[in-house]
Amino acid sequence: MTSIKQVQVTFDCADPERVARFWCEVLGYVVPPPPPGFDSWAAFDQSLPPERQGSAFACMDPEGVGPRLFFQRVPEGKVVKNRVHLDVRVGTGLVGDERVAALEAECERLVALGATRVHLLRADGFNESCLVMQDVEGNEFCLD
Numbered sequence: 001m002t003s004i005k006q007v008q009v010t011f012d013c014a015d016p017e018r019v020a021r022f023w024c025e026v027l028g029y030v031v032p033p034p035p036p037g038f039d040s041w042a043a044f045d046q047s048l049p050p051e052r053q054g055s056a057f058a059c060m061d062p063e064g065v066g067p068r069l070f071f072q073r074v075p076e077g078k079v080v081k082n083r084v085h086l087d088v089r090v091g092t093g094l095v096g097d098e099r100v101a102a103l104e105a106e107c108e109r110l111v112a113l114g115a116t117r118v119h120l121l122r123a124d125g126f127n128e129s130c131l132v133m134q135d136v137e138g139n140e141f142c143l144d
Contacts, residue, residue, distance in 0.1 A: 006067070008069070009067050009068075014073065016071035016072060016073050017054065018136060018137075019057075019137055019139075020058060022136045023135070026135075027059075027061070027088070029066070029069065031060075032060050041057070054073065055072065055073040056073065078139065086141045086142075090102055090106040090144070096123070103143045115133050115134060117131070118131075118132040118133055118140070119132050130142045130144045
């Protein structure tokens with residue numbers, strides 16, 4: 001049996017570069033270097049057939065620890081709740097008002113980047129508080 005060495009999370013979206021650059025800012029990720037032989041991703045993109053231009057983009061953890069995120073253009077828009085979402089862990093180890101304050105502070109930063117605040121889920125005795133949000137294309141994620 002082989003072991004999995006890496007995981008990539010793939011997002012379907014309308015504007016791959018826009019969504020990728022949003023997540024770079026959220027997570028402190030970077031855009032990987034362009035393929036060999038190209039000075040930039042724009043130059044690589046121009047080498048593709050017109051129907052493939054702008055169809056994909058990626059970002060990665062500069063430390064190589066977190067998963068690579070891949071964004072691919074699809075023709076249909078988002079219709080229902082995501083089946084998979086990212087939890088952005090900003091309140092780890094915090095509880096009560098201190099945790100909510102950390103979630104709210106990060107929410108404010110992400111709203112300035114184009115995210116949308118959906119609602120705060122308060123601690124219920126089993127789960128700690130988390131804040132449900134949407135990225136620049138309406139994909140749900142949680143500040144946890």
